[in-house]
Amino acid sequence: MAIFRWGSHFDPLAGFRQLHRELDRLMRPSFTEARRVGGGAYPPVNVYEAPGEVLVQCEVAGVDPSDLDVSITGETLTIKGQKRPLPEAEDVKFIRRERGSGEFTRMIVLPDAVEADKIEATLADGIMTIRLPKAASEQPKQIEVKPIGR
Amino acid sequence: MAKDKPVKVETKQAARELADNTFSPLVDIYETPAELVVIAEMPGAAREDVSVQVDKGVLTVEGAAKLEAPPEPFGETYLGFEAGTYFRAFALSDEIDRDKISASVANGVLTVRLPKSEGGKSRKIEIKTQD
Numbered sequence: 001m002a003i004f005r006w007g008s009h010f011d012p013l014a015g016f017r018q019l020h021r022e023l024d025r026l027m028r029p030s031f032t033e034a035r036r037v038g039g040g041a042y043p044p045v046n047v048y049e050a051p052g053e054v055l056v057q058c059e060v061a062g063v064d065p066s067d068l069d070v071s072i073t074g075e076t077l078t079i080k081g082q083k084r085p086l087p088e089a090e091d092v093k094f095i096r097r098e099r100g101s102g103e104f105t106r107m108i109v110l111p112d113a114v115e116a117d118k119i120e121a122t123l124a125d126g127i128m129t130i131r132l133p134k135a136a137s138e139q140p141k142q143i144e145v146k147p148i149g150r
Numbered sequence: 151m152a153k154d155k156p157v158k159v160e161t162k163q164a165a166r167e168l169a170d171n172t173f174s175p176l177v178d179i180y181e182t183p184a185e186l187v188v189i190a191e192m193p194g195a196a197r198e199d200v201s202v203q204v205d206k207g208v209l210t211v212e213g214a215a216k217l218e219a220p221p222e223p224f225g226e227t228y229l230g231f232e233a234g235t236y237f238r239a240f241a242l243s244d245e246i247d248r249d250k251i252s253a254s255v256a257n258g259v260l261t262v263r264l265p266k267s268e269g270g271k272s273r274k275i276e277i278k279t280q281d
Binding site: 041089094098100123124 | 179180181182186191194195196216225226227228229230
């Protein structure tokens, strides 16, 4: 199973934030109010697994592709990047600031070893999709059962 | 003259029912002397899936995120986010020039520019001294 390790940006309250988000969802006053996003570890990821491949989706809206850095060490996938803040100017007055900015790191321990050379990452509409083909040794192999003549 | 029939008047919240997968997008709003800018994060929503409306002084931003789960034999190992619909509404002040509102989408982020009308721009008033 995928295990998440702390990156260089240790957030001791991430677990509480996750709990808060879940409780918020349950305690929502009415169905006329939309759910809030965010609150957990950033960036949020989805991990899918097939016998021959691992697929990771990562939500990075507003992050420039050139500011994203995806790397793999053994079975640990590291997503690093930075979300640039809006340029500050003297006559700019902020009324609301919910999006946040800064550097982020997220490490994902993959369920199996993958072929480091065959990893592909694409970014569309703020969602990055990383396809990681599993290493040949990790793929299921059919074993022939031979009858023994008696 | 026919007698007026009584009409039942109901007051109820006009807010529409939002589905469970409707999210309130995170926004940054800033003001410059010339305009107000609303930046909303809508990851997964392409340009054609985002709509911006101004109606009776209310700015509504909506977006539909497309996030496809890979088909079989992929199984879910960990889910940290889900796709849905983004919806958020803002009341506009009278100083916004409603005909000049423009919007753009890039990288899952919607930017709405709301220029101020001439009357809404701050003006420095010169104080004259009487000689």
